[in-house]
Amino acid sequence: EVQLLESGGALVRPGGSLRLSCAASGFPFNNYAMNWVRQAPGKGLEWVSGLSGSGGSTYYADSVKGRFTISRDNSKNTLYLQMNSLRAEDTAVYYCAKERENIHSLYYFDYWGQGTQVTVSS
Amino acid sequence: EIVLTQSPATLALSPGDRATLSCRASQSVSTFIGWYQQKPGQAPRLLIYDASNRATGIPTRFSGSGSGTDFTLTISSLEPEDFAVYYCQQRSSWPPLTFGGGTKVEIK
Numbered sequence: 292e293v294q295l296l297e298s299g300g301a302l303v304r305p306g307g308s309l310r311l312s313c314a315a316s317g318f319p320f321n322n323y324a325m326n327w328v329r330q331a332p333g334k335g336l337e338w339v340s341g342l343s344g345s346g347g348s349t350y351y352a353d354s355v356k357g358r359f360t361i362s363r364d365n366s367k368n369t370l371y372l373q374m375n376s377l378r379a380e381d382t383a384v385y386y387c388a389k390e391r392e393n394i395h396s397l398y399y400f401d402y403w404g405q406g407t408q409v410t411v412s413s
Numbered sequence: 414e415i416v417l418t419q420s421p422a423t424l425a426l427s428p429g430d431r432a433t434l435s436c437r438a439s440q441s442v443s444t445f446i447g448w449y450q451q452k453p454g455q456a457p458r459l460l461i462y463d464a465s466n467r468a469t470g471i472p473t474r475f476s477g478s479g480s481g482t483d484f485t486l487t488i489s490s491l492e493p494e495d496f497a498v499y500y501c502q503q504r505s506s507w508p509p510l511t512f513g514g515g516t517k518v519e520i521k
Binding site: 326335336337338341350351352353386391397398399400401403404405406 | 502
């Protein structure tokens with residue numbers, strides 16, 4: 292059974308930093324691209340970042356480029372999102388999401404974690 | 414960036430009704446559209462990929478159609494568990510992957 296378990300969400304002040312983790316199990320982790328998708332309170336879904344199975348290719352939404360860094364440790368089956376220079380508009384539930392069929396490309400998300408809450412406020 | 418516009422924003426229907434949800438892309442995305450269902454407090458669930466392919470375990474009452482810029486998600490006969498928010502998503506041109514604003518299917 293595929294499982295994705297996010298952790299690391301917290302209340303942080305504007306300008307602060309946070310690192311999210313997503314522990315994966317139930318599938319060959321290094322064979323799939325992975326993503327972070329967020330959802331602000333009462334709003335829709337926003338893709339944040341994704342990376343290839345090897346971690347060699349990374350992609351970002353313009354809204355987070357230069358502030359967030361996605362990475363993975365395939366030996367630990369874990370996905371990360373390092374978030375720096377956080378802003379109020381980064382407040383959201385952050386979901387880890389598995390790519391449906393690709394190791395290199397970002398297409399669709401067939402499994403999602405339960406989400407972790409990030410709140411940026413003074 | 415490809416913008417996806419979903420309509421209507423809210424659809425009020427009764428169990429057993431047919432639901433027709435629309436997603437329009439700002440430019441052609443071929444058939445590279447997916448649909449997700451999200452219930453309150455839960456993560457989204459993939460229903461349809463590449464416009465018309467049901468994801469694993471998705472009931473046959475869910476179907477997708479369309480190509481180019483206009484897409485439809487149809488629920489042939491609404492079950493009580495189908496009342497939720499539905500999002501479309503494109504993978505034609507990325508980054509970024511983009512989602513529509515969602516359609517809420519609520520009980521009439």
